[in-house]
Structure formats: C-alpha cells, structure tokens
Amino acid sequence: MNPSLNLEQLLASIPHFDQASADAAQARQNTLTKPQGSLGDLEKLSIQIAGITANLQAPVEPAGVVLAAASHGICEEGVSAFPTEVTAQMVGNFLNGKAAINALARNAQAEVFVVDAGVGPSCPDDAQLHQLGFGKGTANFAQQPAMTAEQAQVIIERGAAFSKKLCQQGIRMISLGEMGIGNTTAAAAITAVITDSSPSTTTGRGTMIDDATWNHKVAVIENAIAKHLPDATDAIAILSSFGGYETGFLCGCILGAAACRMPIILDGYPTTSAALLAALLHPGIEDFIIAGHCSTEPGHRLALDHLGLSPLLKLSMRLGEGSGATLAIPIVRAAVACLNEMATFEEAAVAGKAK
C-alpha cells in the first residue's frame, strides 16, 4: 500500500483474509498439549490473527495506540456533561503521559500516538502531537452537515496513511482510541442509520448525562437524521452528515491496517462506529478487526452485533481513549504466544484423550 493512495485505490489494495493460514492455525491448535478447544476464545483469536497476517507465527509486537482527538460542533446543542474545552485539555494530559490511556499503554508496553484530527485553537502545540490540519473540528450537525463529502474522504485517506506509516515504522498491532466531547452523539447517529435502529436505542449516557440531557440528545439525533437523511449504505454521506473527524480518521486507520495485514483492536462506541463505516466501504473488513471490549453504552453492543464481533473484555468500562482496546493487547499477545510456544502432544510425549 502506497501512503498516498486515494480511497478507491486503498479499498482495492485490501487483501483477503487468508483462510489457508487460519486453517493451519486451527490444525496446529488441535495438536497442542491441552484438551482441544480448552483455550476457548484465545484459540479463536490466534486463528484470526493467522488469517489477518497470513502468517502462522505472526509478530504482534510492538503494539501502538492510535488516539485521535477532535472537537464536535454538535456540542453547541448541549448534549454532553463536560464542556467542549475538555477535549483540548485531555490532549495535553495525554501528551504529559498522565491520562488513563498512558497508564494502560505503559502497562501493555505500547506506544501512544496522539493525533489532532481537528481539536481547534486551544489544542496544545507539541512536537509529539500528530497534526492533520483539520482546524477546529466539525460543524454543528443539528444545523448543517458536520463536514463536506470531500473532507470525509480526505480524513479517511489520512487515517489509512497513518496506519501505513506506523506499519513502515515497525508497529505490528494497533489499538484504536479517541477523545472528543460529543463523539458518542456522532456514534449514536451513525449507528442508528447503519443498523436501522431508533436513536433511543443507540443513544447512551456518554459521560453520565442526566435524564433530561439524554432525552434532548435523542431528539437532537432524531432531528438530524431526518434533516440529512443519508443513504444507509453510503459511508461518505453518513460520515459527512454526523462526523466526527476522528471517526473518519479511525475508519481510515482500520482500512489501512487491513491493507497492511496488521491486526487492529477496537475500543468503545466511537471506534466501533468507525468500524461500521469501514464495513460499508469494504464488506469483509470485519475479519481483520478484534473487538477489545464492550462498554456500558447500549449502542456499542448493537454496533458490535451488527459487525458480528464478540468483545474480549466486559468490564463495565465507558472511558474511551483506547482504554478497553489497550487492555486487550496482552490478551491478543497471549493468544499468539500459546499458538507459537506450546509443545504438541507428540513433541512432549504426553498421552492423548483415551476415549
């Protein structure tokens, strides 16, 4: 994959899931010194990784956390419990290494790549920050489309190029994260349209809004869907209607990682809404995606089910930042380690099942 590929070229460059490697991993699992299937989801995960990477002994280290932040014009409608400036402040916290994702990434021995996908003028100016030049974030989608169709396409291409760059730098697995006050509102709108669900079922409490704010959030989304009416199969139309820029960027990261045969781990609702968009652009991309966890946002479960993905962790988390995805990194490594490092019954001279 060439980093400068446009969207059409990018989609054409995504390889097939390698069923032959997956089958070989399954066959190897059946010979290892344990009752067949007894490592449960770890076995399935090792088989999926073999298919993604087309490699029975896939390296999944080092891992990187792509943490994309952006501001959301929809916050003007009062849909969040936190003020919008928290997005920029938290970017500063990420860069200082003092947020939850930093502690979790250190614990998982993964490097954090913080991306400014349109945070706005208060965003810290820091050499560690990856700037995309998307300005102050999306427009208020209650009033107008969050972005233009051209911007939607470009932000996806930028995400894909970023995955490709990390792969070239030697990263072998990515966990996805986001920060953007208001972005569960965008995720709820995207999920409602793509899964053909009522906003009342796709809308959650985000950062724990009260009942009145929740009712208002649902109404804002219902009205916005009625206003923009995007085709439920047109990812560019849906992304440009509701945003955010980080959603589009993460959608591109997913496509770009698949193009590089690099496993990618979803975090919560916003990253999963990015995966819904990626699956519209490239059906079958689900095979390349690992669901890190299921958050307490009700729409997240709905989106994962739509994608046919089963989450590794269910720990009642609802933070974002890539926290759940990054917590899953050691589990993915463990799955690969078991496949690669265990002896077979024959090698270890252990007797098999008697009956």
Added chain:
Amino acid sequence: MNPSLNLEQLLASIPHFDQASADAAQARQNTLTKPQGSLGDLEKLSIQIAGITANLQAPVEPAGVVLAAASHGICEEGVSAFPTEVTAQMVGNFLNGKAAINALARNAQAEVFVVDAGVGPSCPDDAQLHQLGFGKGTANFAQQPAMTAEQAQVIIERGAAFSKKLCQQGIRMISLGEMGIGNTTAAAAITAVITDSSPSTTTGRGTMIDDATWNHKVAVIENAIAKHLPDATDAIAILSSFGGYETGFLCGCILGAAACRMPIILDGYPTTSAALLAALLHPGIEDFIIAGHCSTEPGHRLALDHLGLSPLLKLSMRLGEGSGATLAIPIVRAAVACLNEMATFEEAAVAGKAK
C-alpha cells in the same frame, strides 16, 4: 506470619481487609481525569487491592504462578477422558516451559513455581520442582476418604508456608493453577457439599467427557457424598473426604497470601473449590481473592457466586494450569497503574463535569 504456623495459628494471623485504604483509593479514583466510575471494574479492582495490601500504592510485581499438581485415586472409577499418567507428563511439560501456562506466564512476565503435591512415582525428578513428599496422591474416594484429616490439615499448612516463602522472596501477587487428571471430580464433590447443590449441577465435562462418562461421574460423586457425608461447614472433613492434595495446598496458599496481604488470583473450578474451603476456614477471606476468569464448567460459576466473586474474564476457557488466572495478571496491574499514575483534574487543569 511464621512459616511454621499450624492451621489454628495461621487463621488467627490473617488480618482484616483494610477498609480505610480501600476508602482512600475510592476517594482518589473520584478525583482522577476521567468521568467518575468510567474505568468500571478496573476501579473496583484497584480499590480491592488497596484494601488487601493496606497500601494505596501497592506493588503488585513481580507476580508468581503457583501451579500445584497431584494424582487422584478417583480416576480408578473412569471419570476422566485422559489417562492419569498425563498428570506426571504435563508436569514434565511445565518444567520444560512448553505448556500453555508457560506461554501465558512469559506473556504476563510471571515466574511459574511447579509444586508436586503428590503426583506419584512417574513424576519427573527435577531441581526446579517443589516436592512436598505427598507420595502418589489421594486414595479413591469412591472407596475410602481421599486422605486423613491430619493429612488435610498438613497440606493446607504447607500451602500457606509456600505463599509465605514466595512473599519473603519478593513476590507481590500470586495466580493459582493446578494440574491433576480427575480434579474436576473432586471440585464437583466439594462444591456440591459446600453450596448444598446437586452433583448434577456441579459436575461438568472436565476435559470433554461424553454423556455416558458424565452420567457415571455424577453417580460416583453422589455415592461418595452419601458414603462420607461430611459436615458442610467442616473444611477439613470435606477436603479429607474428596481431596485432592493440590486442592488443600491451594487452599493453604490462599490463606497464606491473605496473611501476607498479598493479592491472589483464582483460576478455574479446582482453584475455586480450594477457595470455598478457605472461606469455610476463614469467613471474609473472599475480600482477599480476585476471580481471574469464569470457565465453561457450570459448577465454577456456582462456586464463584457462592463466594460473591465476579470474574474478570469470560473467554470460554477450560484448561486449568492457572491459564485464566495468569491471563488476568496484566488486568490487575493495569487497575493499579491507573490508580497510581493518572493525574487528578486539578493537577492536569482539566475542567470537570458541567452539569
């Protein structure tokens, strides 16, 4: 705790869960840069660790895996799909570093301590193996008690002394594992008696036995309970009735770890049956225990519910060896890392919740 304490002295030496440290951890969680409660079960875990260790900045590294193996006389009744010699063969595999637990422990950066709690004459003779001198394992509990009451007490004391020794060596967290063909039969008998449940609800498929073997396994357990009829509140009577030696050893490890204020992580059904015994001996020990995962053995869920423990992982695993417990080690470390390494809202100058 003195390593040579007898059981009565050991039980008297176990401290209270330190509620003041737990409360301080909860208060700190509420000031960290995230919506309150948004790290879900990770927050609860960090609070529990503070209470166990009586330390807000508890070190939980390095971690050790205590993997106790023993043979079970009940295998004479044909209750398992694997021949009994597999126990000794798997001990060899553990010592060679080629079993699932070895791969998982390396991945979690934890050292594996393999304990011969009565494997028998075919057990490898290896300097790395911790020998207890319990010979060839338990008697066939369909015919006679698995061990004497004195042996039951001594094996528990040996387990407690082992935890204490690891603590003195600098280990700060233990995950528990076991190997013993036939030991889910012992776990099912122990769980049936302690939770007052029918053996048909506490008996699972173990290493995937067929229907006929399962029916036979249930009948063997029913008959043995009727034969020995241990008092459901008498841990020594229950352990001596059904065994195994590794179950008693792991029960002692749990008590000894609590006496040292060291967090301990349960694995599957046999380790959880050891925790049921520990909770009979010392009510309140549950506060010191972390449930690493829930296996596919139906009785495991029942035993965890009886203890009031919520498992961190549910990955359809059913291997034992400490596999699920060890997979949970990075999650426990992550919980502690978030508590210790995150900035507060004030330190990071991040705005709080607006409404």
